[in-house]
Every structure is written in C-alpha cells, then in structure tokens.
Amino acid sequence: MWEGPERPDHRRTEAAPTFFMKREVVRTRNFVHDAAEFILQQARAALAERDQFRIALSGGNTPRPVYSELVRIGRDLPWDHVFFTFGDERCVSPDDEQSNFRMARESLFVLAAVPEKSIARMRGEIDPQLAAQEYQDGLDLLAAQRGELIYRHDLILLGMGDDGHTASLFPGTAAVEEKSRKVMANFVPKFDSWRLTFTFPLVNQARHICFLVNANKNVAVLDKVLAGDEQFPAARVAPANGDLTWILGES
Numbered sequence: 336m337w338e339g340p341e342r343p344d345h346r347r348t349e350a351a352p353t354f355f356m357k358r359e360v361v362r363t364r365n366f367v368h369d370a371a372e373f374i375l376q377q378a379r380a381a382l383a384e385r386d387q388f389r390i391a392l393s394g395g396n397t398p399r400p401v402y403s404e405l406v407r408i409g410r411d412l413p414w415d416h417v418f419f420t421f422g423d424e425r426c427v428s429p430d431d432e433q434s435n436f437r438m439a440r441e442s443l444f445v446l447a448a449v450p451e452k453s454i455a456r457m458r459g460e461i462d463p464q465l466a467a468q469e470y471q472d473g474l475d476l477l478a479a480q481r482g483e484l485i486y487r488h489d490l491i492l493l494g495m496g497d498d499g500h501t502a503s504l505f506p507g508t509a510a511v512e513e514k515s516r517k518v519m520a521n522f523v524p525k526f527d528s529w530r531l532t533f534t535f536p537l538v539n540q541a542r543h544i545c546f547l548v549n550a551n552k553n554v555a556v557l558d559k560v561l562a563g564d565e566q567f568p569a570a571r572v573a574p575a576n577g578d579l580t581w582i583l584g585e586s
C-alpha cells in the first residue's frame with residue numbers, strides 16, 4: 336500500500352516559494368461534469384510536471400457521480416501514476432456501506448482498474464488510534480522518500496456538511512484544533528462514533544484544495560464559510576502556498 340505508484344527517478348523537491356493563496360468560487364449547473372473536468376485538468380498538469388498525481392478523495396455522497404464521470408472522461412489517464420489517499424474515513428470495514436473507501440472503489444477504482452499499490456486506504460476496521468498513526472507514518476515515509484518535510488498533495492478534495500464540517504473535522508471536536516499531527520482519530524459526539532481524518536496541518540500543505548459542494552447544502556452556512564467565519568471548520572481551510580477552489584452546484 337505504501338510503496339506508491341511507479342516513481343520518477345528520485346528528485347528532491349526544492350523548497351516551494353511562498354505564494355499567496357489564489358481562491359476561486361465556481362458556481363455551475365453542470366456540477367458533476369465541471370467537477371470531473373477540473374480534477375482531470377489538475378491530474379494532467381501534475382502528471383506533466385512531476386509524472387505523478389497525488390490526490391486525496393473526499394467521502395460522503397456528493398463526489399460519487401463525480402468520480403464515475405472522471406473515469407468516463409479520463410480513460411486515457413495513466414492511473415498507475417495516480418496515488419490516492421483519503422481525507423477521512425469512517426471507522427467501519429471497507430465493505431461497510433458507510434465506508435468512503437467502498438464508495439471510491441465502486442465509483443472509481445474498479446471502473447478505472449486502479450492498481451492496489453496506487454491506493455492508500457485508511458484502515459477503519461482497526462483501532463482508530465492505531466489506524467491514524469499507521470496512516471500518518473505511511474504519508475511521512477512517502478514524503479521522506481521525496482525529500483519533503485510533509486506529504487504534499489497535488490489536490491485534496493473536500494466536502495462540506497450543513498454544520499460547516501469538512502473531512503471529519505466537525506465543529507468542537509479535538510482534531511479541529513490539532514497543530515502538529517497530520518492524521519488523527521477524532522471522536523464525533525453527534526454520531527457517537529470515531530472517525531479518521533486529515534488535520535489542517537496536512538490539508539493546508541496541498542498545492543490545490545477543491546471543495547465539491549452540491550446544491551442541496553445549507554446556503555446560509557455556505558455563505559458564512561465563504562465569508563471566512565471560522566466557527567465553521569470548512570472556513571479554516573487555507574493552503575499555505577497553494578490554491579483553493581470551490582465548485583458549487585446550482586439547481
């Protein structure tokens with residue numbers, strides 16, 4: 336799982352110059368296609384530049400049709416040069432209908448014949464603390480192999496809940512305030528259950544972060560998040576030297 340896809344000859348990454356974050360909000364009635372097209376463009380750019388595309392998938396329901404559309408329009412992508420991680424996972428088995436991995440397997444991995452070595456699954460079926468530590472160790476190993484201080488995604492996909500959560504960073508939960516760990520087991524009282532989630536130190540290292548939010552979301556919360564109201568975790572997503580795109584579906 337952690338050997339990753341075929342890697343180009345080892346190249347040390349230069350310290351990325353600090354860029355100001357570019358933020359774009361795209362409102363579209365063609366949400367599924369436009370979101371898939373956006374991801375495909377990001378993939379082609381990363382593959383052209385680094386012969387690899389490191390993407391973190393978001394879970395829930397919104398991305399499912401986007402992933403299938405991505406496979407349909409991206410048939411020619413060298414999927415073995417794409418490395419998939421997950422921004423969060425429920426603490427369930429990979430065959431559970433709640434599993435984000437299962438959703439991605441059904442809507443993307445099987446359809447695109449993504450090789451297992453290109454997928455880093457969060458093991459929701461084991462002890463949450465162990466699973467989080469194992470995942471973070473895996474990302475740290477890949478980062479070290481590439482001469483990075485911290486694993487840098489080319490693209491992290493995120494969703495947003497009606498309470499303004501993103502990944503499994505729910506308002507008032509411990510992982511929202513984490514400043515050093517990159518992957519955490521996070522107890523979510525509203526579900527009385529554990530989740531595995533990226534934290535902001537990892538999320539905000541990405542080259543590009545894209546929220547995929549369809550039209551059925553709470554508009555008032557979305558407006559507050561877009562205005563930067565940090566009571567909502569989604570408003571605290573701010574790539575340190577990367578870009579942020581919101582793709583909002585409109586009915």
Ligand code: 6PG
Pocket residue numbers: 393394395396397398422423424425435493494495496500501502503
């Ligand atoms: C999860 C997701 C979560 C999701 C939002 C939106 O594991 O549920 O990572 O952050 O993106 O809850 O979910 P929907 O797309 O189902 O509305």
